[in-house]
Amino acid sequence: MESYLAELNEAQRAPVLQKDGAMIVIAGAGSGKTRVLTYRIAYLMSQGVDPFNILSLTFTNKAAREMKNRISKIVGSSEAKNLWMGTFHSIFAKILRFEADKLGYPSNFTIYDTQDSQSVIRAVIKDMRLDKDVYKYKQVYNRISSYKNSLITVKAYFQNQELQEADAMSKKPRMGEIYKAYVDRCFKAGAMDFDDLLLKTNELLNRFPEVLQKYQNRFRYILVDEYQDTNHSQYLIVKALSDKFQNICVVGDDAQSIYAFRGANINNILNFQKDYEDVQMYRLEQNYRSTKNIVNAANSIIDKNKTKLEKIVWTANDDGPKIVVNRLLTDGEEGRFVASSIFETKMQNQLANGDFAILYRTNAQSRAMEDALRKRDIPYRIYGGLSFYQRKEIKDILSYLRLLINPKDEEALKRIINFPARGIGQTTMDRLSIAANQYGRSIFEVIENLDHLDLKINKSTRNKLENFVNMIKSFTILSENADAFVVADTVTKKTGLVQELKKDGTPEGIARIENIEELLNGIRDFVEEQKELADSSGSLAEFLEDVALATDMDKDTSDEDRVALMTIHLAKGLEFPYVYIVGLEEDLFPSAMSMNTRSELEEERRLFYVALTRAETQAYLTYTQSRYRWGKLVDAEPSRFIEEIDDKFLDYLVPQDDYKYKPLIDTDIFGEVDKSKLRQTKPKKGTPPPAHKPTEQQLQKLRKLKPASPEPAKATKSVNLTQGNEVEHMRFGKGKVLKVEGVGQDQKAEIDFENGGIKNLLLRFAKLKLLS
Ligand SMILES: Nc1ncnc2c1ncn2[C@@H]1O[C@H](COP(=O)(O)OP(=O)(O)OP(=O)(O)O)[C@@H](O)[C@H]1O
Ligand SMILES: [Mg+2]
Numbered sequence: 001m002e003s004y005l006a007e008l009n010e011a012q013r014a015p016v017l018q019k020d021g022a023m024i025v026i027a028g029a030g031s032g033k034t035r036v037l038t039y040r041i042a043y044l045m046s047q048g049v050d051p052f053n054i055l056s057l058t059f060t061n062k063a064a065r066e067m068k069n070r071i072s073k074i075v076g077s078s079e080a081k082n083l084w085m086g087t088f089h090s091i092f093a094k095i096l097r098f099e100a101d102k103l104g105y106p107s108n109f110t111i112y113d114t115q116d117s118q119s120v121i122r123a124v125i126k127d128m129r130l131d132k133d134v135y136k137y138k139q140v141y142n143r144i145s146s147y148k149n150s151l152i153t154v155k156a157y158f159q160n161q162e163l164q165e166a167d168a169m170s171k172k173p174r175m176g177e178i179y180k181a182y183v184d185r186c187f188k189a190g191a192m193d194f195d196d197l198l199l200k201t202n203e204l205l206n207r208f209p210e211v212l213q214k215y216q217n218r219f220r221y222i223l224v225d226e227y228q229d230t231n232h233s234q235y236l237i238v239k240a241l242s243d244k245f246q247n248i249c250v251v252g253d254d255a256q257s258i259y260a261f262r263g264a265n266i267n268n269i270l271n272f273q274k275d276y277e278d279v280q281m282y283r284l285e286q287n288y289r290s291t292k293n294i295v296n297a298a299n300s301i302i303d304k305n306k307t308k309l310e311k312i313v314w315t316a317n318d319d320g321p322k323i324v325v326n327r328l329l330t331d332g333e334e335g336r337f338v339a340s341s342i343f344e345t346k347m348q349n350q351l352a353n354g355d356f357a358i359l360y361r362t363n364a365q366s367r368a369m370e371d372a373l374r375k376r377d378i379p380y381r382i383y384g385g386l387s388f389y390q391r392k393e394i395k396d397i398l399s400y401l402r403l404l405i406n407p408k409d410e411e412a413l414k415r416i417i418n419f420p421a422r423g424i425g426q427t428t429m430d431r432l433s434i435a436a437n438q439y440g441r442s443i444f445e446v447i448e449n450l451d452h453l454d455l456k457i458n459k460s461t462r463n464k465l466e467n468f469v470n471m472i473k474s475f476t477i478l479s480e481n482a483d484a485f486v487v488a489d490t491v492t493k494k495t496g497l498v499q500e501l502k503k504d505g506t507p508e509g510i511a512r513i514e515n516i517e518e519l520l521n522g523i524r525d526f527v528e529e530q531k532e533l534a535d536s537s538g539s540l541a542e543f544l545e546d547v548a549l550a551t552d553m554d555k556d557t558s559d560e561d562r563v564a565l566m567t568i569h570l571a572k573g574l575e576f577p578y579v580y581i582v583g584l585e586e587d588l589f590p591s592a593m594s595m596n597t598r599s600e601l602e603e604e605r606r607l608f609y610v611a612l613t614r615a616e617t618q619a620y621l622t623y624t625q626s627r628y629r630w631g632k633l634v635d636a637e638p639s640r641f642i643e644e645i646d647d648k649f650l651d652y653l654v655p656q657d658d659y660k661y662k663p664l665i666d667t668d669i670f671g672e673v674d675k676s677k678l679r680q681t682k683p684k685k686g687t688p689p690p691a692h693k694p695t696e697q698q699l700q701k702l703r704k705l706k707p708a709s710p711e712p713a714k715a716t717k718s719v720n721l722t723q724g725n726e727v728e729h730m731r732f733g734k735g736k737v738l739k740v741e742g743v744g745q746d747q748k749a750e751i752d753f754e755n756g757g758i759k760n761l762l763l764r765f766a767k768l769k770l771l772s
Helices: 003-007 010-017 033-046 061-075 088-103 114-127 137-149 154-159 161-169 175-188 194-207 209-218 232-242 292-302 331-349 363-375 392-405 410-416 426-439 443-448 459-481 484-495 497-504 507-533 540-549 598-612 640-644 696-704
Strands: 023-027 054-057 084-086 110-112 191-193 221-224 248-252 280-284 323-328 356-360 380-382 563-567 576-581 615-624 626-629 632-635 650-652 726-729 733-741 748-753 757-762 768-770
Touching: 003 010, 003 033, 010 033, 010 280, 023 033, 033 054, 033 061, 033 221, 033 248, 054 088, 061 084, 084 088, 088 194, 088 209, 088 232, 088 540, 110 114, 110 194, 110 410, 110 540, 114 137, 114 175, 114 191, 114 410, 137 175, 137 194, 137 232, 154 161, 154 175, 161 175, 175 191, 191 194, 194 209, 194 232, 209 232, 221 232, 232 248, 292 323, 292 598, 292 615, 292 640, 323 331, 331 356, 331 363, 331 576, 331 615, 356 363, 363 380, 363 563, 392 410, 392 459, 392 484, 392 497, 392 507, 392 540, 410 443, 426 443, 443 459, 459 484, 484 497, 484 507, 484 540, 497 507, 507 540, 576 598, 598 640, 726 748
Parallel strands: 023 248, 023 280, 054 084, 054 221, 110 191, 221 248, 323 615, 323 650, 356 563, 356 576, 380 563, 576 615
Antiparallel strands: 626 632, 726 733, 726 768, 733 748, 748 757
């Protein structure tokens, strides 16, 4: 037996060793589904399957990279390079580029991000002179997106009476026209939006049988992770591609289906057995990720859902500490509690920042957490929200880069034709735009042919336009031979973007220049990685595709050690030793918008299940008593999800009898807040005082809950360290003391460890043995 197969239990080995046929692995969180996929790929390769013939679809590109790295270690990296691994979007974007001409697109088509798409929709609504309060562009965008994901093309829309009536009923009778205009504009700009990447792939496979056959033969073995969250469009692609050989392995957990609001269809998992002949069903039951307390608490939650497949999840891991529940007065306090708990836990157990994650239901909750972490000097990274690539200065540079790859890209052109200012005004742009519509050409082409067109544009403006086009063309020529970094660096210098920011001179301007530097560094890393890992040259086109399709998780470019902050939706598939789930309040989690039907509430509960099962060692649940929502301070009730967990797994920092007790208002914290809005309850006689902050006693208790270390934590106060001492640390091994500073409780030492490099340790917590 290959040695790596010993790293699987028997139940995991079975789907790995079944080389051919259709199979589905349904199993709870942390039971090794992703591991099964990884090892299955390695096994297929060891059985002589060509990596070119294996397609593996994951939830993030980062997950794909991690799997590829693991596989490289098992079978060698030159082999693993040729695997097709990535998200649905990134894999099918690649295929669409090969086949673009069949669909009438240029192979260098741009991928419009959500911002670009919404900007096109705004322009359409404006040009059609529609009321923008009725036709809200974000709503319209979501609607179009859901049509596309259900494979309703413009043509299909106009054939569907029901849909048109539904839109008319919701006061949007002209939805169809907007949809058509939007699709036409994107097509003219040589651009696909995110949903097109799936829709057009379906079109390609449907309309061109020879193309379908080609990819059916290529992808003889198909694997899909997180199958419970595939939407209809993705489902059809997988079904079509796997139809011939039926060598398909999907893994998933119905209890973790959390994307119904984006069209994910849990029936895909439930119907799998009907879709293929001879389906083998596998179940995994042992969880390797979490403690018994976490696994059992998570089981007790998901038990409350009626719609589910019965599953067993157990673990041989330790009981571990109980799940800590804490009530705080406000979100500010909640942040402070989380930050100090992270600080204490980190110090006591000598952990890295990356061992901690803070998960929340909505992005808005991150602010209070950030404030508190910053005050404590704890480095953190927020995933999601406004991403790095959406920042103005970054998007400006990317627009230049996009334009030189695809000159038809109208969103990119509009953004930078007069930035930095070159004296090309709005009137000129309007004239160019009208001409472009009239001739059915792109604005760039109109500018290229100005001499032959009778447009009211004066000589000097014509010159400016010509210079602009020539500059872009010179970049295009450069990009034909140079890698992405060289091109981006040249563009940044030649366009004068950085000079513009330098002139500005404000701290914001300087921060923007730093961001641009970070972008260039990122591009350099990308080029190096491409050359090493993926057998490619690291061209600009490849980089732009990578950026356009990077999921929020993938934008993690630097490897600095930070606490992770993200919404629960983004945390799917990940794991952290310590997890804080914050804002566990009715109307926030479960969300007020998802409590209308049982199925919505069950999706919220699955979301909570996902959150809790990310934790390996310890989970913390927090809620506040009042929170600002829509600009008002409102009373908050603890989430029903806390009450749904069996008490024996919980440790309340707030005494439990006092669970729903509302304390008097703490004026120091509320300042000028309208106190009449707060419920003012007098403490009942004999009730313990409300615990706003954990008391010293509670912190003691919290400390006791820390996982026991092999050696009891000895304070180092008896060890009097000085420079040059040799010491030994449990995790970092032997080390030499470089520097000691501070006194008493705050005494710190800088130590150079054999295994850990130079560390700065607080002596009160560090478990050090003095050797000499
Ligand atoms: N047989 C095993 N022996 C040791 N560790 C294992 C084994 N199987 C899985 N693990 C570890 O358990 C953890 C969870 O595995 P994995 O992420 O594959 O689970 P999963 O089922 O995909 O979870 P999720 O449902 O959250 O996606 C990982 O750290 C993995 O390395
Ligand atoms: Mg997984």
